[in-house]
Amino acid sequence: MQEKYDYIIIGGGVVGCIIARTLSRYEGRVLLIEKEADLCMGTTAANTAIVHAGYDPLPNTLKARMNVAGNAMWDTLAGELNFAFERRGDFVVAVGEEELPALDTLMLQAKKNGVPGCVILPGPEVRRREKNITPDVSGALWASTGGICDPFAVTVAAAENAVMNGAEVKLNTEFKEFIMEGDRIIGIKTNRGDFLSRWVINAAGLFSDFVMHQAGVRPEFKIRPRKGEYFVFDRADVEIDNVLFPVPSDKGKGILVTTTVHGNTILGPNAEIIDDKENSSTTISGMEEIWAGANKLIPSLTKKHVIATFAGLRPMGNAPCKTPGVNYNADYIIEIPEEVRGFVNLGGIESPGLASSPAIAKEVVDLLKDAGEEMKVKKDYDPIRPARPRFREMSQKDRKLLVDMDPRYGRVICRCENVTEGEIIAEIHAPIPAITYDAIKRRTWLGTGRCQGGFDTPRVVEILARELGVSPLKITKRGEGSEFLFRPTKKVEN
């Protein structure tokens, strides 16, 4: 007997998970599938973690509309789901007189897109606000609605709230093909069986072209991964508290110097179009490019304090903007296509996809209503997802209260980030269980500090094995095939 759903979402990135959470508000069975061993393993895993204000996308594109509408929804989203979100504003920094006209262009775009709270600041004022900035700064666009967040926390919180409201999440479940009945999609085949559904929503990110092609939709659409590499600094050594963009170029928004909600300064990304959707490698040329870009804004940075490098892939599409007169070929796709029934199709959701995600979810609901769905709100829908304790963010007084209540929070496993056994166990048994090392790392921030897991890894492997009731040899970094350990050492003969 096949399971029957009302909505199946393909893809556990931020877009898929916020759609799942939004749909879980309404009557109907919701299933989200993710091919990897955890959520946010694709584009959501490695980006600049910025909730963009909305001055950057070309006016009258779907991207612009989703960005501005989405940005305004983040305060409520963060309040309900209890994740860290800071609306600290951002700067687009012009270096040298020749870059100043670019600020006027952005300001005009901001007005056309309806972005509130933008102003152009003179060079000295920018220097006053960020003392480390290059002395050649000539001015900056200041966008007060720009924000930063932890994309892992957002995605996991949204998925958890969906589960709390009755949705199901299946990890390690990979979409293969659709089950059709005439021109209607009635379900999907996966590596873990078939699932029937009245609607299937494509939130497959880098693989959204594959999914829509399986439905016979937009055969010309192609995702071209655009790789971006990043540097992360030790927060004890480098403290840049602002979000600093260079003026944009034809390669995108450029290489930022920015901060995270965890307090680390990060640099990046560059933008390199590649073919392989799995190739999230860092490269020597990429790292050099980032370094040059970042030093243009903050000349005093030194490589000595780098504690991590990573790379991510943005799913750049080739869909033309639907607005007449707008010549733009990398717009978002959010549609119920005419060719098949029962399919909500998303594609090309690259930056500012994180900022846009709540608006995209709302757009999906509106499309479903237009298609005749009643969308009746559940009586017992609960929008609140409670946060779990984060030892490292607590005062010494609150730590004492927590440890008194549950002594497992007294045992620190990651000493750089002060993550405790209590937190790790709570994540292993959470509504979306964290069953890999990386899953625990992304939820607790363990292993992200200056020793990069050197101290905690053997301990986390031990805790995971104990809590899951399996051998330590079965514990993985990021899913099957990434086991840490091979076999026991030789037995000593007596």
Place this chain on the structure above:
Amino acid sequence: MLKKDTYDVVIIGSGPGGLAAAVAAKKAGAEDVLVIERDMELGGILLQCIHNGFGTEIFKEDLPGPSYAQRYIDESIELGVETLLDTIVLEVTPGRKLFVSSKQHGFFEINARALVLAMGCRERTRAMIQIPGMRPAGVYTAGTAQRFVNIEGKMPGEKVVILGSGDIGMIMARRLTFEGAKVERVLEILPFLSGLNRNYVQCLQDFDIPLLFKHTVKFIHGKNRVEAVETVAVDDKWNFIPGSEEIIPCDTLLLSVGLIPENELSRQAGVELDPLTGGPYVDESRQTNVPGIFAAGNVVHVYDLADWVTLAGYEAGKGAAKFAMALRASEEAHIPVLAGNNVHHVVPQTINKRSLEDEEIELQFRVRTPVEDRVMIEVHDGKNQIARKSARYARPGEMNTITLKPKNFADVEKASSITVDVNPR
């Protein structure tokens, strides 16, 4: 649980530096000595160093790490050093208050008259040397791999490339070979060895493991687990030599690329660090710029032999004991001055008894309620009178005084507090 909330000497870390400091502090006269260790057992990294080479300087013996540690563990216990295991110090204030947390003992504060920082060092990571490539499982620092093999009894890899000719890397090359793994090669970007020559001979040469100088890793391949590394030769300026690239299939890359003193707690406590060593500036007693905070071992600068760490620990322990005992003597000399009958308050609130040996101390006070008859102002220790004087009246609006003289020293010396009374005659 702890017997006290204040200790003469508290030591953070129980590696060779911490244990030596504890032993030395006890021997130098510190009464209450506490060692805090975040792992389950005393000994620090010595416990996973099951190879020999320890004790050659101090004992003129060639011991494995755990045996070397055991000598100091036994001595500490014999001397009455207290220990907290599986316990982490979260914060140290410049006033030497420690915020401490553990599953077994809960969350609490400890005050240290003197503190010895002996947190050791941490290993440099892949990110610090910025090796490009994918981020699969199978890239370990040599010390993490050593823990997996020697403490957990599990193999972290079968086909291994080691980057860096540090001691732990070479020792792990031999260890993994013993356990049946194949160590393909050891790469060193420098034209010379970064570890000890004896380790090169005993760990690499004797096992035919190739060591390539002026070579490094250019790229890590593999999505989930390491599948291969791309190696490359470099010139004197570490530029890659084109055409020298080689793909070495392997499942594991071990990094032995240097150690960094671990000073996060030191920084919080206001301890100044030397950019050359990465550790605190210290004097010959290993005292840092913060009075009463000492540091010893790899937390100060990275050593090649544990024996040297032990010797540095002795110095720090001695220095800390001396500081603590002086502070304790001063604490014990201070006694409170209490407001007794009809006295609102007295200034000074405490006195150093020793001061009375050669100078007078004037006690200033105000009464609570007016007395218009003669009164007797008395200083006593709760039982016996120490000094007295009479006055014609006592009024809250007018400050009164009574002076203790050197002749009162004998009486005050025995007191644990003194009280000022204003009694009717």
